[in-house]
Amino acid sequence: MFGSVLDAIVFFALTNSIVGWATLKFNFKWLCGVYSLAGLSIASVELYEISANAFSRPLEIPLNPMPFESYLRIDALSIFMSLTFILIGFFVTAYSIRFIESEGGAPLYYTSLLLMIAGMIGVVSAGDFFTFFIFWELMCISSYVLVSFRRQHWEPVEAGMKYLIMSSAGSAAILFALSLLYGLAGTLDFIRLADAMVNSRDIWIYAILMLTLLGFGVKSAIVPLHTWLPDAYSAAPSPISAILSGVVTETGIYALCRVLLTIFISLRAEWSMILAVLSIITMTFGNIVALLQVDLKRLLAYSSIGHIGYMLAGVATGTPLGLTGALLHIFNHALMKGNSFLCAGAFIYRIGGRRLDEIAGAGRRMPATATALGISLFALTGMPPLNGFISELTIFTSTIQAGMAWLGVCIILNSAISAGYVLRVIRALLQSTNEGESADIKEAPIVMLLPILLMAALVLLFGVWPDPALKLAMKAASTLVLKG
């Protein structure tokens, strides 16, 4: 119905409840998680099979019963983003098997998780805004459910409420902008919109630009609209924080790229400046506020805001190199920030607290987790042999090429600021504490440790050997520019 990749994930998501019933029958708690992992594996095999064709020529899958054109259009960019989503989804699902065991409600959890991944893949493979909006809402609705999943505590409920109100108001703004766009151009197809809007300087187009920036800005947490993010990330279960921070907010960045380079080509000078200013505000705010945090998950959440700023800087240049940098940073950030949240989750699982003074000295008790966290944290600051360096360097180079060197200087300064809070976390981990208090803390269980170590290995691997990711990102960025 939606092409093989999406079909596989949606099928496994919807049948998860039946498997959940079987779980009760056979008393095997891990069944739902293993079943979801199988679904994601099948989806990744399908993705590999269509990728060879999609690279040479975009693959178009019409959604048949419609009386008008509505289709999925899978090109190199869709493949690149879907690969990131499935990779992070795989690690997060594997990690959740043990993490969610104690919470209960596993079938609902895995159904929402898989539907969220399906929504994101649908968003990046949509060929028109109608399909785009349906999958966008699928992603949003399942993320609301997942943020307030631990509903017996007050914190996730409050954070989920805040997230829902802000994000759905943003979605409504996007829908209103799409309706104006439909009135203006008479179509919602990306390619025909790009043709219709290439020279348009109608007064309505400014209203549409404002509404879309507002809508996608809420989802990707650009600074004046970021207030839901720290609460939602710190209140959600850790694997969900990992996938929200790693890929869901980045879907907002993708959508922003798609919209700006499809519809607003004629306003390039305007949005380039707006985004550059927003990017500086976002990264500076995120990094400076992260310095003040004492809660590990909140610290990582503010650091995500800072990294959204780096990606926006790449988008603001509007050049193929800048977009390559932004896309590569989406991939790298998903790995390193995802891993950081998973490590934070492992500390919460074993120690029960997440404040920096509570996890003090944990590095001595849980050396493998602490090493993985250290690697990803150093990657976040852009330290050379790790993957964050490559993408931040690409974005920096692109800002200089585009004649916006001041933006590049801000990125470098912010990297220096981010080293401040990263070193604080590392110091807390290595602190020596009383032997008696933490003596009974063991290393994280192997099912949780394995995804963490694998992701840390990938962070290292894509730092010393960035060629495959870089080439894929370049190809993806070149398909993003439809016109001009």
Next chain:
Amino acid sequence: MNMLDCYVMFSAILFIIGVYCLTTKRNIIRMILGIEILINAANLNFIVFSAFRAAGFIDPLGHSIVMVSVGLAGCVTAVALAITIHAYKHYGTIDIRKLSRLRG
């Protein structure tokens, strides 16, 4: 002023009413209604544009979007009300100002 302008102006006013409702109301249920008003403003726009696109022709795209969007709005409302019930259980009120133990 032709009919199209009237309709679009009406939906723009509806959108502004929705934003007003979201920013000033304190009751969570009223805020959810505000979101519904925002979505309905967009839906009305789609119907108007699909009817006025060409004389004697109604574009099915606009109507299909409205159908789907009404369904999606229903899902969002369902999730929002479910969270509201849990918020009421924890806080004993549905005043959004009382839900401020977390600091943005």
